[in-house]
Amino acid sequence: MKTLAEYQRAIARRVWRWVSRHPSPPRVQGPRVPIPRERLEHHSGLWGREHPREWEWPAYLDPAAAPWLATLRRLYASPLSFPASLSPEAGLLVHALVRNIRPRVVVETGTWIGISSIWIASALQANGDGGRLHTFDLFLPIRPDQWRDAELEEDRVGFVRRNFAEAGLEDVIEIHQGNSHANIRAMQATLAAAGGNASGGRGGGVQLAYLDGDHGVEGACQDLWAVEPVLATGGYILLHDIFPEYSGDEDGPRHILDRVNEIGAGVYDKCEVCLSPANYGLAVMRRVG
Amino acid sequence: MSDASADTPKPKSGPSRPGALPRHALAFFPRLRDEAEHPTAWAWPGYLDAASCPWLGALRDLYSTPWAFPASLSPEAGLMLFALVRNLRPRVAIEIGSFIGVSTIWMAAAMREAQPDASGPILHAFDDFGPMAPGPWRDERLDDRLGLFRRSLAAADLERFVAIHPGDSSTQVRALHGLFRPSPEAVRAAWASPIADWPGGVDFALIDGNHTVEGVRRDFEAVEPVLNTGGYVMLHDTIPEQCGDHQGPRHLLDHLGSVARGVYERCELHTAPLNYGMALLRRVG
Numbered sequence: 001m002k003t004l005a006e007y008q009r010a011i012a013r014r015v016w017r018w019v020s021r022h023p024s025p026p027r028v029q030g031p032r033v034p035i036p037r038e039r040l041e042h043h044s045g046l047w048g049r050e051h052p053r054e055w056e057w058p059a060y061l062d063p064a065a066a067p068w069l070a071t072l073r074r075l076y077a078s079p080l081s082f083p084a085s086l087s088p089e090a091g092l093l094v095h096a097l098v099r100n101i102r103p104r105v106v107v108e109t110g111t112w113i114g115i116s117s118i119w120i121a122s123a124l125q126a127n128g129d130g131g132r133l134h135t136f137d138l139f140l141p142i143r144p145d146q147w148r149d150a151e152l153e154e155d156r157v158g159f160v161r162r163n164f165a166e167a168g169l170e171d172v173i174e175i176h177q178g179n180s181h182a183n184i185r186a187m188q189a190t191l192a193a194a195g196g197n198a199s200g201g202r203g204g205g206v207q208l209a210y211l212d213g214d215h216g217v218e219g220a221c222q223d224l225w226a227v228e229p230v231l232a233t234g235g236y237i238l239l240h241d242i243f244p245e246y247s248g249d250e251d252g253p254r255h256i257l258d259r260v261n262e263i264g265a266g267v268y269d270k271c272e273v274c275l276s277p278a279n280y281g282l283a284v285m286r287r288v289g
Numbered sequence: 290m291s292d293a294s295a296d297t298p299k300p301k302s303g304p305s306r307p308g309a310l311p312r313h314a315l316a317f318f319p320r321l322r323d324e325a326e327h328p329t330a331w332a333w334p335g336y337l338d339a340a341s342c343p344w345l346g347a348l349r350d351l352y353s354t355p356w357a358f359p360a361s362l363s364p365e366a367g368l369m370l371f372a373l374v375r376n377l378r379p380r381v382a383i384e385i386g387s388f389i390g391v392s393t394i395w396m397a398a399a400m401r402e403a404q405p406d407a408s409g410p411i412l413h414a415f416d417d418f419g420p421m422a423p424g425p426w427r428d429e430r431l432d433d434r435l436g437l438f439r440r441s442l443a444a445a446d447l448e449r450f451v452a453i454h455p456g457d458s459s460t461q462v463r464a465l466h467g468l469f470r471p472s473p474e475a476v477r478a479a480w481a482s483p484i485a486d487w488p489g490g491v492d493f494a495l496i497d498g499n500h501t502v503e504g505v506r507r508d509f510e511a512v513e514p515v516l517n518t519g520g521y522v523m524l525h526d527t528i529p530e531q532c533g534d535h536q537g538p539r540h541l542l543d544h545l546g547s548v549a550r551g552v553y554e555r556c557e558l559h560t561a562p563l564n565y566g567m568a569l570l571r572r573v574g
Contacts, residue, residue, distance in 0.1 A: 035574055040519030058402070062339035069336060093372035099365045100561045102318055126334060127561070129319065195317065207317050234315030271556035271569045276376045276403065284556045284569065289310050 037243070041274070052277050053147075054082045058089070068122040068167035072115060075163065079150040080113050080142060086240070089276040091119040094238065097284070098123035098208065101236055104131040105195040107206050109180040109213030109223045111137035113152075114160040116240075120210060121169040133173045134191070136180035136213065180213045181226035191230045205230035211253070212240040220252025221263065228265050236286050242272060243281035257283050312528075318559045328562055329426060330358050337368070344398045347445035351391055354437075355429045356421065359563065361391035362525065366560040366567065370495070370523065373569070374399035377521060379492030380411065381469070385458045385508050386498035386525075387416040389431070390438040396495065397447040410452035414438075415462060415498065418455045425533070458498045462511040469515035490517035496538075497525040505537030506548060513550050521571050527557060528566035542568055 002010075055076050057063075063073040075081055076088060086094065098106070098120050106124065111117055117135045124131035139160075142152040152159060157177055164170045176183045184191075192205045209227045214220060224237070231237070241247035244254050260268050267289030273282045321327055331352050339345055351357055352364060362370060374382070374396050382400060387393050397412045404411060418435040421427075431437065435455060442448050454461045469491050494512045498504065509522070516522065526532040529539050545553055552574030558567045 035518060040571075040573060060337075060339050060342045060345060060398070060402075062341070065338050066336035089372070089375050092368070093376050096365070096369035096372045097558070100369050100567075101559050102561050104317075122336075126336070204317070232317050233310065234317055269554075269556050271554050271571050273373065273569075274377050276378055282376075284558075286315075286556050288315060 038245075041279075052082075054079070055085070055087050056277070058092075061088070061092070066122070068118050068125075068169060071163055071167040072118055075113060075115050075118075078113070079148055080152060081115060083147050083278065084112050085115040086119065087275065087277060090240075090280075090282060091115060093273070093275075093282065094210065095119045095123045097236075097238070099126060101208060102127050102129065102131075103195075103207030103236070104129060105191060105206050106131060106133045106208045106210070107184065107191070107227055108133060108135040108210045109137070109184075110211070110240075111135045111139070111160060111175070112212075113142075113156070114163050116210065116212060117160075117164070117173055118167050118169060121164070121172040122167070124172050125169060131172070132194070134176060134187075135173060136176045136178075136183050138179065139177050181219075181222040184223070184226040184230075188226075188230050195232065204232045206235055207232050208236045208238070210238045210240070211256075215241060215247075215250045215252045217250065217252045217255045220256055224256055224260075224264065231266065231287055233266075233287055233289075236284065237268070239283040239285065241280045242283045243274075243279055246278060247280040253283070257285075260285065316559075316564075318564045321563075328358075331361070331363050332562070333364050334368075337364070344394055344445035344447060347441055348391065348394050350444065351389060351394070351441050354389070356389050356427060356431050356437075357391060359426050360388055360424075362395065363560060363562060365562065366525075366565075367391060367395040369558070369560070369567070371395040371399045373521075373523070374493060375402055377493060378403040379521070380404070380487045381413070381491055382411065382493040382495070383413050383415065383462065383469075383491050383512060384495045384497075385415045385462070385512070386496070387414040387418075387438060387453075388497075389434060390414075390441045392495060392497065392525075393438070393451060394441065394445050394447060396493075397442075397450045398445065401447065401450055407450060409449075411450050413452045413454060413465070415454045415456075415458040417457060459504075459507040459511040462508070462515075466515055489515075490520065491515050492517055492520045493523070494520070495523045495525070500526060500535035500537045502537045502540045505541045509541055509548065516551070516572055518551075518572055518574070521569060522553070524568040524570070525560075526565045527568045528564055531563065532565035538566075538568070545570070 057073055057076055061069055063070040106120055108117060108120060117133060121133045124133060139156040144151050157175060161175060164173050195205055195207055206227055209231060211223050213223050239253040239257060242253045242257050244251040266287040268285045269288050270283055270285040273284060275282055333349050333352055337345060370392060382396060384393055384396055393414050400411050421431040421434060423430050442451055470489055494516060496508050498508050524538045526535050527538045527542055529536050541548060551572045553570040554573050555568055555570045560567055
């Protein structure tokens with residue numbers, strides 16, 4: 001005959017067995033029934049206005065103040081910059097984020113003509129603690145499309161490298177040509193070892209990843225999964241073109257954003273940010289687990 | 290984590306969410322080793338000099354006054370705030386805690402870029418504008434804070450975009466709820482029309498006023514009823530170990546789920562050169 005205490009222990013064992021077999025569901029941000037995205041949009045997007053045909057250089061940035069600003073000014077004047085490059089407003093936001101977050105190892109997928117790289121690398125240079133940007137792109141030739149009459153005659157790698165040199169940023173940026181996720185995987189060991197610094201910040205891999213490469217669901221996920229194993233805890237991921245209804249692209253970034261805490265290996269905080277003048281959207285994600 | 294935590298100061302408050310990593314495990318931001326490394330003034334980045342921009346000149350002058358350090362936003366953090374506001378394009382914004390107007394100028398300039406022909410004030414600045422005693426890193430006292438604030442705004446040519454509300458911030462915000470709160474008709478009209486006229490409500494709020502637990506909660510609760518769905522809230526000084534042990538913003542962040550009426554997505558950010566921390570919240574429910 002069992003004593004009361006034995007019964008209690010048996011019940012506790014069964015409860016514990018049940019609980020341990022049913023882990024709590026992953027933490028998902030947002031309301032139970034999500035509010036549709038268009039209702040979250042508080043600014044005018046493009047309603048009632050023409051879609052811009054080129055990026056407009058803002059008056060508060062003086063190209064004479066720094067060589068990289070002059071290079072950016074020149075690149076924005078080129079028809080190749082629209083609409084695939086970051087707008088000047090969005091570029092300044094990425095620059096300001098890098099200046100404040102102070103990463104020392106940054107990975108970028110999708111160099112295009114190097115505008116986003118210059119925004120990031122100039123911030124790393126101004127931070128002055130030896131940060132490096134690794135930029136990955138296939139560097140396929142640029143062809144005309146519906147937004148763009150121009151095409152790039154010369155080799156894109158050479159073009160981008162020359163711009164970086166003119167901006168005075170060539171020793172901050174490393175260019176990696178080829179499939180981005182394969183190349184990132186190939187240098188995971190190097191990235192994981194980098195990032196420490198003398199003044200007490202801990203290393204441990206990539207501290208900021210700007211993902212703007214392949215926009216398909218498969219390609220975007222591949223980039224994420226290549227970066228994740230070497231992303232520092234507390235490290236940031238920036239996703240561009242998260243509003244497919246504006247960016248008119250495939251919805252890989254959107255897919256990542258909606259499911260990152262299910263498909264990602266880490267746990268992420270995130271905040272979606274509208275962009276100007278065309279609301280392609282930028283997501284700021286931070287790995288917190 | 291045990292190998293690296295030897296030289297890491299332990300945070301006072303633990304993680305808020307069950308299973309969450311402690312905050313110091315997330316930081317790769319370089320730490321200050323001793324007092325000698327601590328900056329004593331903000332350094333204005335040279336690449337922000339644009340001769341044709343009066344507001345940048347006014348900001349630089351404001352940064353060179355003895356009162357800007359360390360309580361104002363650093364130029365780096367200000368640039369981040371500017372770039373965020375510029376991209377988010379809030380129609381109406383609130384700023385709680387204007388201090389001497391550094392953050393006000395950053396925000397108002399960004400809002401003017403998006404709405405250059407706004408007919409009335411689009412940024413509402415709340416502060417008690419009381420006299421400021423000398424503090425750590427600040428040797429001079431300042432009695433006429435409102436005067437300096439107004440002069441700086443005038444120099445930046447931003448007066449007509451900013452409404453100033455001196456007094457206790459949460460009381461003042463509550464008193465203005467009638468101005469901010471959207472009426473149902475206005476909301477319906479704005480959704481039906483392709484032109485997004487302002488249907489009422491606040492799209493962006495910087496909360497950087499009273500830094501006590503109670504003060505931050507009061508300000509947040511005053512802003513929430515008029516914050517639009519999809520609107521953003523920015524908190525400053527979210528890392529108490531770095532910014533003089535002000536626990537309020539941290540407490541709000543850690544207990545957001547139980548304090549807030551709405552549902553928020555969030556991302557915490559570092560600030561340079563001193564990592565006082567900022568947090569960006571977006572109301573998604």
